[in-house]
Amino acid sequence: MITWMQRHKKYLIVTIWISTIAFIGAGFVGWGQYSYGDKAGSVAKVGEVEISMGELQKSYSRLYNQYNQVFQGNFDEEKAKSFGLQKQALQQLIDQSLLLNLAYSYDLQISDDELLAEIKTQDYFFKDGVFDKEIYKQVLSRNNLNMKEYESDVKKQLLIQKTIALLPVETNKNESEIINTIMSIADKINYKILSDAQINIDTSDKYLKPYWETKQQNFMTEVSYDVNYIQQDTLELAFDDAQITKYYNENKTHFKDTEGKILLQEDAKEDILKELNEKATKDTALRTYIAYKKGSLPEDVKIQSITISASNNPYNSEVLESISKISSASPLLKPVLVNGTYFTFELVKTHPSKTKSYEEAKVAVLPLYIAEQKRSKLLELAKNSLATFNGKNTDFITSQDANKLTDLESDEANEFLMKLFSQQQKRGYIELESGKIALYNILEQKLLENTNSNQDTSIVKLKSAMFNEGLIKSLQNRYATEIFIEGL
Incomplete structure (x- = not known):
């Protein structure tokens, strides 16, 4: 599974072209030790667009949850590091910011009506089949989001979509004719599929530990913080009619x-x-904070302790970010609101990230070592077998005949044929994204009568991918990117 994921990671990322707002239902996972310098409020700046730590945490968490779904809940911090998830998350935001700069340069905007229309299409805000404002507020609250930041995110995504639109x-006639000709080429081949299932690996410490020693900086503990905190739950006080009327008149x-x-x-x-x-709850929390700071807390105020980190964060990303910025010289954090409850935090101790010992890292190192060794030995087997292998013969097949290769999964067969019809060698091998290797020998080749009536969709997809890549490269030259966070 890990090998497959590593080879498919570019397909698993939600790219800027189809980006949508996703809610964060899990804790934030797997940061290293970073230095913020003079730009503590931002992790990067692209042109005039700043990227905050909160945005990076959300981008990271969305990617993490996507991978975790594919791994069926068995994705963890070490796997995330092996896939470079932190860099992926930041790169997504950088690419989005490049497009936002382009949009701003043409004075493109998203109106409130456009924003509302988009939000009203999201079925997780529905009640009885229609948008419901209270459900909207509740869903955002449960996901540690406020309306302002969520709507800001939606506006950015809509602005990116508007810019790309x-x-x-488009395609033209000559391109369609060329693609139709290519699709009509048919080969009769002999092929054989090699899988790493037939490869055995020695995973004893004799071999595993030297491998870890060359990569031990990839296996770090996460930064954690010992904190004391005071919890101020929401008050339920009685107010007379005069107080109610006064507040209503001032805040209609x-x-x-x-x-x-x-x-x-x-x-x-x-x-x-x-x-x-x-308001009364917030005032009480602030008074408690001031008393705590002065060392004059009432005896009935309970101080609790907890150790929090990216993977153990019962609060939200903003709390973790704020705690990461305070120091022993000024250890108190003003009350912050989390799910209707105010918390005042005091930093007691910071535990920096450090290299894990071999025993601590072993469980994460093992699958990476196995995957790498199997890949190496499978490739060696393919090269040694190429000249003499004898596999299955096919009839004449085209790049559209994936269903005729029954010993491969559909996506594997499509990939094999796509790569086969771009090969220059009569005999060779093709590495598949799944980790398998296909040996092939082209026996005969001919041009079939053209039966492809419309390849416009395929051409547009290909040209769009090339255009998007070129656009990003062009924007990178136009807008400077500064990264204020070490390690990415």
């Missing part, structure tokens, strides 16, 4: 119906009480 890729614009009209005081009473309690 202004650069359409907070209380609107679905059409944007200000609610009457009686209709808004529940929301008014909620806001009054939220």
Whole structure:
């Protein structure tokens, strides 16, 4: 599985061309030790667009969850490091930022109506089949997002889509004719599939430990923080009519119906009480913070302790980011709101990232070693077998006849044929993304009567991929990229 994932990782990334907003349902995983210098608020800057640590954490978490789904829940920090997930997450944001710079240069914008229309299409905000504002708020809250940051993310994605839509890729008649000719070439071949299942690897410490020694810097512990914290739960106080009326009169614009009209005081009473309690809770948390800072906490205030890290973070990415910035000289963090509860944090100790011992890293090193060794030995077997192998014979097949290669999975057969019809050698071998190797010998070749009526879709996909790659390279030359985080 690891070998397959490593070879398929470019297909597993949600690229900028089809990027959508995804919610983060898991903790943030697997950071190394970084230095922020004078740019602690940003991890990178592309042109005029800054990339925050929060954005990087979200991008990383989305990628991590995608890989974890493919691994059926068995993806972890070490695997993430082996795939370079941190760099992938940052590169996605850099590519997106390049396009945002281009959009800004042409004064492209996303209107509130466009934003609302997009949000109303997301079925995770639906109730009884239609968009529901309260469900919208609840879903964002459960995913540690506020409306402002979520809507900002959606606007960015819509702006990227709008920019790309202004650069359409089309095909022409000559291109279609060329592709049709290529698709009509037929080969009769003899082929044999080699798999690493037939390769045995010695995984004793005698061989595994020297391998780890050459890569031990890839196996690091994560940074963790010992903190004390004070938890301030939401208060539920009683307020008289005068207090309620006063607050309503001063904050009427907070209380609107679905059409944007200000609610009457009686209709808004529940929301008014909620806001009054939220304000009282925040005030209490701030007073507690000040008392903590002065060393004059009341005896009934409970101080608790926890060790948090990227993989053990019961709060959110912003909390972890804020804690990473405080020091022993100024260890207190002002109250932060997490899921309706205020927390005041005090940094007790920072545990820097360090190289894992061989025994600690062994469980992560082993699958990487096996995959690398199997790949090497399988390639050696292919080269040694090439001149004399004798496999299966086919009838005349084209690049569209993947279903006739029954000893390969559909995607493997398609890949094999695509690569086969671009080979110059009569006899050779083809490495597949799955890790298998296909030995082939072309016995005969001919041109079939052209039966392909429309290849425009394939051409557009190919040209789009080439255009997108060229566009990014062009924008890289136009907009400078600065990275303020070491290790990426």
